[in-house]
Amino acid sequence: MMQDLRQQPGRAAPRTFSKLTALLAAAALLVAPVARAQENRGPPILRDAEIEQLLRDYTRPILRAAGLEKQNIQVAIINNGSFNAFVADGRRIFVNYGALMQSQTPNQLIGVLAHETGHLAGGHLSKLREQMARAQTSMIVAMLLGVGAMVAGAKGGSNGSNSGASNIGMAAVSAPQALFQSTMLSYQRQQEENADRAGVKFLTDTQQSPKGMYETFKRFSSDSLFAARGADPYQQSHPMPRERVAALEEFAKLSPYWDKKDDPALQQRHDLMRAKTSGFMEQRDTVMRRYPSSDTSLPARYARAIATYRHGDLRDAVAQIDGLLAVQPNNAYFHELKGQALLEGGKPAEAVAPLRRAVQLANNAPLIEMMLGQALVASDNKATIDEAIRILRAAVARETEAPIGYSQLAMAYGRKGDYAEADLASAQAAFLRGDNKTARDLASRAKARFAIGTPGWVKADDIIAAKMPGK
Incomplete structure (x- = not known):
């Protein structure tokens, strides 16, 4: 722990020590992991059974090739419209919904996921933290030596001697910060290059083309060339775009699968995913411009x-969804959409049948089960309340x-008059939301x-004693 160098009562603190405190504090901020901010507040995550299943299908072979298939690596969707993907905690790949929408082919998105898997397989997060810790130690030692020179120079000046040592000390204090930044940026650039190469290897090992990765990076390098013009390549955390893309192209084209195309069925799933993202995340006018009525494709x-159901026209929306089901009657997510539209449109009893079918077709996807449980609870039918509890517990x-599952379970138990279980489920929902006080109170x-010692009593006691998420 850093020693507190605050001024003591009745005694003036040396100015050099005050400056050192500020510099060391700045150093501490520089090395704080980005993940910590995410850990405290949590990124804004979007959940969707269909999209998550597609992303699992995209990443499964890549993770297997990387030797990570048993690590339970998840892909989380961030509520952000820009194109970005990153790893932050060693067990999840985060991808903005903007990256989903802007990837025109499965291969383009798979290429990005392969690159991020390269970071995970290379252990880049832990290595970066180790590198930062080593660099921080060296920086602090160098700064302390610089402060010593400043103090010596100040003493020499007070005796009327040359104060050059003080100036040297000032330079010694500031130089380590620049060196630290340069060292870390260089290390990150090398990690990015390594992740590119690993991603291409994983794609080749799974007989997929690396062209999508190249196309994506080339596209964004073109977008950033103007902004990067004149920039110092050693001040960039990623390699300079032109150089990075050129290097990527050179070794990616060696893949025997460079010209391999995406399977048409996978392309359609990808197009449906992009359409769904647009429908839920964009304004209706934007959706209609992107997918005009003249476009009769299934994704459009x-x-x-x-967009129609989200903006209040339930009857027209249901008719449109029925049209989709006429084309693909066994599409679980079309049934899910119909159930969701009816549920949110105030018709929970009518939502039950399509949601049952969606659960069946989607192999009991938990997020869809939660929606079915919600419809059963909202239907206020005592005959189905036990079924709702069974489905929600599963x-x-x-x-x-997913806090909503526990919230709906609490309502189901409340309808049944089981207030102990209702309070416990409500506490679990609050716990997942990070609501410390409410979780402990409930x-x-x-x-x-x-009763003391029963499973419910033990779970409640665990919540009371537990450290809350992000705390």
Whole structure:
């Protein structure tokens, strides 16, 4: 721990020590992992069963090739419209929904995911933290030596001697910060190059083309060439765009699968994913411009149906969704959309049937099960409340990071009059939301309702004692 060098009462603190405190504080901020901010507040995550399944299908062979298939690596969708993807905690790849929409082919998005898998396989996060720790130690030592020179120079000046040592000390204090920054940026550039090469290898090992990765990086290098013009390549955390793309092209074209095209069925799933993202995330006018009525393709009809239901025209939306189902009657996500539209349109009882079918076709996807449980609870039918509880309990057992499942489970138990379980489920929902006080209050109330030592009592006690997410 850094020693506190605050001024003591009745005694003036040397100016050099005050400056050192500020510099060391700045150094501490420089080396704080980016992941820490994400950890405290949590990134704004989007959840969707269809898109998550597609991303799992994209990453599964890549992770297998990287030797990470047993690590339970997940892809999380960030609520951000810009094109970006990154790794931050060693167990998840984060990708902005903007990257989903702007990737025109599966191969382009798979290439980005392969690059990020390269970071995971290379252990770049842990290595970066180690490198930062080593660089920080060296920087602090150098700064302390510089401060010593400043103090010596100040003493010499007070005795009327040359103060050159003080000036040298000032330079010694500031120089380590520049060296630290240069060292870290150089290290990050090397990691990016290594991730590019690893990504191409994983794609080749899985008989996929690296062209999509190249096309994506080339596109964004062109967008950034003007901004990067005149920039010092050693001040960039990533390699300079032109150089990086040229290097990528050189070794990517060696792949025997360079010209391999995406499977048409996978391309359609990709196009449906992009249409769905547009329908949910963009304004209706934007959706209609992107997918005009003259476009009769399935993805365009999907996007328009979503935009129609989201903007209040339930009858027209259901008719459009029924049209989609006429083309693909076994598409789980078309059934899910119909159920969601009816549920949010105030018709939960009518939503049950399409959601049941969606659960069946999607192999009991937990997020869809939660929506079915919600429809059963909202239908206010005592005959189905036990079914709702059974479905919701199964869903939250397999999907542990969705508070809505516990919230709906709490409502179901409340309808049944089981207030101990209702309080416990509400506490679990609050816990997942990071609402510390509410979670403990509800868990305490649940604990008082359960018999001592029962499973519910133990779970409530665990919540009371647990460290909250992000705390």
